[in-house]
Amino acid sequence: MFTNYLKTAWRNLFKNKISSIINISGLAVGMAVTILIALWVYDEVSFDKYHKNYDRIVQVMQHQLYNGKYETQVANPAVMAEEIRRVYGNGFKYVLQSSWNFDHGLAYGDKIILKPGSYFEPEVIEMLSLKILAGSKEGLREMNSIVLSQSTATALFGKEDPIGKMIRADNKTNVKVTAVYEDLPDNTSFKDLTLILPWQLYLSQNQWIKKMETPWGSNFTQTFAQVADNADIEKLSARIRDVKLNRTAPEDKRYKPIVFLQPMRKWHLYDEWKEDINIGGRIQTVWLFGIIGIFVLLLACINFMNLSTARSEKRAKEVGVRKTIGSNRKQLVVQFFSESVLTAVIAFVFSILLASLIMPFFNSVADKKMSIPWGNAIFWLIGICLSVLTGLLAGLYPALFLSSFQPVKVLKGTYRVGRFASLPRKILVVAQFTISIVLIIGTIIVYKQINMGMKRPIGYVRDGLVTHNVSDEMHKHYEALRTELKSSGAIVEMTESGSPTTGVWNTNGGFDWEGKDPNFAVDFPNNATTWEYGKTIGWKIKQGRDFSREFASDSAAFILNESAVAFMGLKDPIGKTIHWDHKPYQIIGVVEDMLVQSPYKPVRAALWHISTDQENIFIMKMNPTWSVSRALAKIESTFKKYDPSSPFKAEFADEQFANKFDNEKRIGKLSTFFAILAVFISCLGLFGLTSFMAEQRVKEIGIRNVLGASVLNIWQLLSKDFILLVLLSCLIAIPIAFYYMHTWLQKYDFRTDISWWVFAVSAIGALAITLITVSFQAIKAALANPVKSLRTE
Incomplete structure (x- = not known):
């Protein structure tokens, strides 16, 4: 019996080739989109599950009251881990300190490579369940040791x-x-951890950490932990709440710090905070x-339903004959389900x-490294179940509708589909285009938001700015390096800075000024630079002057941005004094607000001061009359002259700025992709x-042609219903899209x-x-020879 159902279904597919091709094409596109999104969603929700201790790993974070509101941060004092181990150790298996993940130069013989990695305490191998391919799990207990990922080891040593x-x-x-450990997958928070150095080595290289006067006052490390097997994360988080405050x-x-534990399962999908409340994050994009x-899959199913019910009159006699010779409704339902x-x-x-x-x-747009899991039995099982479910969903209405025909009326020729028979099809067409139009509107608004952010004034000249990390040797020769590069003509100016122009790497509190409430806690980006910073980046002086080597007093001076002046409530700020940790600094200048952090947030109050200590990066303004390749080649050769052991890696400020829009661009590209496919399926x-x-009304069209109807008349006849349906879709889609995009x-x-x-453009x-899609068939029908359509009458 089942074989007979399949044979009949197969014959019907071949008998109605056009509708079969449309159904299969639509379902294939819908299923392909569903597969891609399902793999993407799985990749997102399985983030960090590579680590066996996924459910027990946490990051120690804190909320602190800055500038009148709570801000959430992952940075901690260096003593945080030790204190938690000492006081709350029974609730944890490991509590580990870590530096930030940044590039490290590795040299072996003549080979020098640059790879990202962190300083960590030795238990990190066990905590992150790293798969050791060679060597010992205890390797990081030696202070002068290093643990490498497999790809880093291969890049440095080859087959050795x-x-x-x-x-x-x-x-x-x-x-x-x-x-040597196995490379970490792309969907883990530690994907860029390609090497690990011992935490004790970090402390030995930075003696100032142990000599700090107020060790709880500076937040510059990260703290990770694995809670004990019998511990409750929420209760443990409540216990350590005041560890810093006390x-x-x-x-x-006055900063009122609140320490808490953020479970690994929330790191990726719930990473956005408003004050001290977690408001979600990427989980909204996943949903x-x-x-x-x-x-999109529903759109494809709608096509199947529409075309199946549209052909109901052609299949009415088939149903009538089947029922007459003994088929019951159940058998007919099974037959139609078999086809779907x-x-x-x-x-x-x-x-x-x-x-x-x-x-x-899809991977390039979504920034993923996914692939079809060809060898995964679960994938195929889910895929087959999805196919059957889609078939049942798509065939549900046609099966129930077609099997309900009464054989007596059908075979006598008195069966009529009725004036409301086409109503379900019209509802489904409206549903299809409503979804498509909502996606189109959403895509346009996403790109409007991106464009708005990109057009905000940035307050400095981004073109031609290039950055490079500062090494010990390069810092020692900064003046010679700057002089030689300027003399060569490769650059216009150069500065050493604590932060790039596209980010904040350091903030400070401890500021006081006239009129400030002494109990009011503040925290400002406070960038340490050399005198040439303003000339290098081309910031815009609004009041006062720039830093100058001609003024020795500039070593104790601040330049503020406009937001800082407004925040502090300073009138005529030039010459006023700001105390930083009780030391006086004079305001010598005010610059236009620079867009340094998020392009969708207000510019933070910020300060700049002169420093002769080693800072993090060089910022160089390339000579616009030189080609980029020529200027970079000269910069690299000059850097190598003063520090041949450090790898050269220059980064462009305009590219760094463009990275700020990555998330919105990704949403925009994916929305565009899905909107195009949704429109394609609907069409x-x-x-x-x-x-x-057109096929159903071929004789009517022939008669109209004979009686003098024009091509335009026939086109209007076949098009007007669809135009009305799409207009109705627009009316429904606009408020839905407005609500969700708002x-x-x-x-x-x-x-x-x-x-x-x-909304107008989308409509x-x-x-x-719609007109393009409908017009092809409408004009084809209008131009058909009426003799051929009427000769059987």
Whole structure:
């Protein structure tokens, strides 16, 4: 019996080739999108699950009261881990200190490479369950040791055995390779951890850490932990809440620090905070695209329902004959379900091929490294279940509808589908285009938001700015390096800075000024620079003057941005004094606000001061009359002259600034991709319905042609119903899209407006696409020879 159902289903597929191709194509595209989104969602929700202790790993974080509101940060004092171990050790298995993950120069023989990594306490190997491929898990207990990822070891040593080899790290220390671990996957928070150095080595290289007067007052390290197997994370988090408040200096209690544990399972998807409340993060994007995936598959199912019910009159006699010779309704339902499931299974095969072809593009847009899990039995089981479920969903209405026909009326020729028979099809068409139009509107608004951020004034000249990390040797020769590069003509100016122009790497509190409440806690970006900073980046002086080597007093001077002046309530700020940790600094200048951090947030109050200590980066303004390649080659050769052991890695400020829009651009590109596919699927269904309508009304069209109807008249006849349906879709889609996009924009302090033209363009675009799709069949029917359509009468 089942074989007979399949044979009949197979014959019907071949008998109705056009509708079968449309159904299979639509379902294949819908399933391909669903597969891609499902793999993406799985990649997101399985983030960090590579680590066996995923459910027990936490990061120690803190909320602190700055500038009148709580801010959340991952940075901690260096003594945090030791104190938690000492007082609350029974609740933890490990509590580990870590530096930030940054690039390290590794030299072995003549080979020098640059790889990102961190300083960590030795238990990190166990905590992160790193898979040791060679060497010892205890390797980090030696102070002058290093543990490398497999790819880093291969890049440095090739086919040589790396264990026991000595390498030069950051041109400072000789360290021995004591272990090699398996590269971490892309969907882990530690994906860029390609080398690990001992925490004790970090302390030995930075003696100032142990000599700090107020060790609880400076936040510059990270603290990770693994809670004990029997510990409750929330209760343990509540216990350590005041660990910093109870130990900090009296004057620092005004920051009201609240220490807490953030579980690893929340690091990736719940990383946004408003004051001291977690407001989500990427989880909203996961939900958004998960819903889009379901809707796109639903669009394809709607096509199947529409085309199946549209052909109801052609299949009415078949149903009548089957019922007359003994078939009951249950058997007919099974027959129609067999057809829809067979169509869905064939579509699934094509969807896998389509998904594998699209995957490279999808990965580049989504910033992933996913692949079709060909050898995963669970994937195939889910895929087959999805096919069957899609087939049942797509065939549900047609099966129930077609099997309900009464054989007596059908075979006597008195059966009529009724004036409301087409109503379900119209509702489904409206649903299809409503979804498509919502996606189109959403895509336009996302790009409007990106464009708004990119057009904000940045307050400095970004073009031609290039940065490079400062090494010990380069800092020693800063003046000679700057003089030689300027003399060569490769650069216009150069400065040493604590932070790049596109980020804040250091903030400070302890500021007081006239009129400030002494109990009011503040925290400002406070960038240490050399005198040439302003000339290098081209900031805009609004009041006072720039730093100058001609003024010895500038070593105790501040330049403020406009936001700082406004925040402090300073009138005529030039010459006023700000005390920083009780030391007086004179305000010599005010600059226009510079867009340093998020392009969607207000510019923070910021200060700049002169420092002769070693800072983090060089910022260089390349000569605009030189080509980029020529200037970079000269900069590299000059750097190598003064520090041949450090690798050269220059970064451009405009690229760093563009990275600030990565998340929004990713959402925009994915929305565009899904909107195009949704419109394509909707148009496929529209094309099929128009084709069937033209076929169904072929004799009517022939008679109209004979009686003198023009091509325009026939086109209007076949098009007007679809145009009305799309207009109705627009009316439904606009308020839905407005609500959801308005909600999405609320998370940005600086946000675009939702202009009326967005809805107008989307509606006009949907109508244009509809007319193009419908017109092909309409004009074809209008131009057909009426003799051929009427000769059987």
